Amino acid sequence: MSETSSSGPGAKRLEVRCPSCGDxxxxxxxxxxxxxxxxxxxxxxxxxxxxxxxxxxxxPTSEDLLDD
Ligand SMILES: [Zn+2]
Structure with missing residues (x-):
């Protein structure tokens, strides 16, 4: 088992996942x-x-324009 839910009354912590980095x-x-x-x-x-x-x-990239 990898995930364990911590049971701690009094510890009001809300963790959210960052939409950008996912942490x-x-x-x-x-x-x-x-x-x-x-x-x-x-x-x-x-x-x-x-x-x-x-x-x-x-x-168009400049390279395309330079195609001579
Ligand atoms: Zn982040």
């Missing part, structure tokens, strides 16, 4: 980047989302 981390209201674990992960997620929207148009 489990403590969910805290003090974390401005929740549900992400860190600022970096939030930036990565937003960047990925933005790049997705920018991928609607395929641009």
């Amino acid at each position: 489990m981390h403590l969910y805290s209201l003090d974390n401005p980047y929740r549900p992400f674990c860190s600022k970096g992960c939030k930036a990565i997620d937003l960047g990925a989302w933005a790049s997705e929207s920018y991928r609607v148009e395929a641009k």
Whole structure:
């Protein structure tokens, strides 16, 4: 058995999985980047989302234009 649930009344800890890196981390209201674990992960997620929207148009590479 790999997973063991810790039984500890009083320890109110909520762990969530970071949507970006997939790591489990403590969910805290003090974390401005929740549900992400860190600022970096939030930036990565937003960047990925933005790049997705920018991928609607395929641009030819400069190498194709240099084909003479
Ligand atoms: Zn993360």
